[in-house]
Amino acid sequence: MKIQSLITLSLSAFALALLAGCGSTKSADNSAGASGASPKSDGAVKTVFIPKSAGNPYFSRMEVGFDRSKGSAGIDFSTQAPQAADATSQISVIKNQVQRGQQVLVISPNSPDALNEALDQAQSKGVVVITADADLVGNESHRAVGVLPVDFSTIGPSQVELLGSMIAYEGEIAILSATSDAPNQNAWIEGMKATLKDPKFAKMKLVDVVYGDDEPQKSSTEMEGLLVKHPNLRGVIAPTSVGLAAAAQVLIKQGNYPGGPKASGKGLVLTGLGTPNELKKAVKEGAVQKFQLWDPADIGDVAAFLASQLGQKKLELKAGLEFEIPGKGKFKVGDKNVVIAGSLVTFDKENIDKYDY
Numbered sequence: 001m002k003i004q005s006l007i008t009l010s011l012s013a014f015a016l017a018l019l020a021g022c023g024s025t026k027s028a029d030n031s032a033g034a035s036g037a038s039p040k041s042d043g044a045v046k047t048v049f050i051p052k053s054a055g056n057p058y059f060s061r062m063e064v065g066f067d068r069s070k071g072s073a074g075i076d077f078s079t080q081a082p083q084a085a086d087a088t089s090q091i092s093v094i095k096n097q098v099q100r101g102q103q104v105l106v107i108s109p110n111s112p113d114a115l116n117e118a119l120d121q122a123q124s125k126g127v128v129v130i131t132a133d134a135d136l137v138g139n140e141s142h143r144a145v146g147v148l149p150v151d152f153s154t155i156g157p158s159q160v161e162l163l164g165s166m167i168a169y170e171g172e173i174a175i176l177s178a179t180s181d182a183p184n185q186n187a188w189i190e191g192m193k194a195t196l197k198d199p200k201f202a203k204m205k206l207v208d209v210v211y212g213d214d215e216p217q218k219s220s221t222e223m224e225g226l227l228v229k230h231p232n233l234r235g236v237i238a239p240t241s242v243g244l245a246a247a248a249q250v251l252i253k254q255g256n257y258p259g260g261p262k263a264s265g266k267g268l269v270l271t272g273l274g275t276p277n278e279l280k281k282a283v284k285e286g287a288v289q290k291f292q293l294w295d296p297a298d299i300g301d302v303a304a305f306l307a308s309q310l311g312q313k314k315l316e317l318k319a320g321l322e323f324e325i326p327g328k329g330k331f332k333v334g335d336k337n338v339v340i341a342g343s344l345v346t347f348d349k350e351n352i353d354k355y356d357y
């Protein structure tokens with residue numbers, strides 16, 4: 001890694017002055033204050049996080065990151081969830097929060113494109129828009145930066161390999177996703193489909209993709225539907241924490257996992273992306289052997305830092321820029337201004353008790 005390409009950011013005035021020397025400081029005319037989005041009297045950058053939906057422990061864990069970093073980052077943090085996991089509900093929240101004078105919107109978008117206009121309007125008023133957790137895939141120009149948990153291109157292949165390794169790379173498989181418009185799940189599903197074309201997976205046949213809309217009840221119903229509709233189903237990937245937790249409950253209830261009390265034949269293997277706390281019981285009972293995720297709090301930490309820097313116009317993002325978050329480490333701005341905040345972890349009964357989120 002080239003030394004000269006490393007720009008260390010810290011919250012000290014000195015380091016920020018260095019950034020100004022890199023051409024990152026904007027003139028007062030560009031300041032957010034022109035639009036009514038102005039900092040608090042203590043200088044904290046008014047930042048709101050808009051998750052995909054309410055009541056999802058995954059987003060609560062992201063908020064842990066924001067909360068623990070807000071002091072050091074210098075943001076005045078709040079959150080407002082939309083009423084449902086759809087773009088229309090998020091648009092009202094965006095408008096409402098812009099009216100309330102937020103300087104930075106951090107959003108996990110429910111659509112890759114339906115928020116474009118609302119986000120553009122916010123940006124035209126001087127509000128900084130950061131996507132976090134999910135991105136505006138194909139519409140990245142409608143936000144300043146995307147803070148993603150891991151490189152999205154690795155998730156589809158990792159999930160297919162994980163399921164394949166547990167079903168001897170053979171049999172009918174299905175996907176239980178979030179909403180049909182979810183930009184992160186859809187990107188990962190594309191990755192899964194591409195991976196399945198590899199000869200290694202030639203005997204794994206994707207027979208269905210269903211959507212539980214990140215609602216526990218709908219996810220359970222969709223999982224039950226898959227089991228009825230595909231009696232020979234060998235595996236399910238649920239790349240959504242809500243979907244995976246709900247599907248695991250269905251398997252526990254039905255007992256049809258490998259070694260389960262009602263397994264017919266080899267039993268159904270379930271994996272996906274989920275929070276360890278929601279899956280502990282299923283892992284201990286054997287209904288889920290292995291699944292993956294990252295720590296969502298890492299996304300909150302990085303987004304809090306960038307919200308502060310961008311809200312104060314102290315950072316000019318460009319591909320290749322490296323920065324350091326005090327106490328957390330070095331990060332890099334990649335193509336399309338994507339910053340990767342964490343890393344993929346595979347959980348199983350050996351390690352799951354080490355995690356508490």
Ligand code: RAM
Pocket residue numbers: 052056058059108133134178182184214239240241242273274
């Ligand atoms: C759900 C949401 C979120 C996704 C996780 C894995 O909580 O859909 O966007 O990142 O699952």
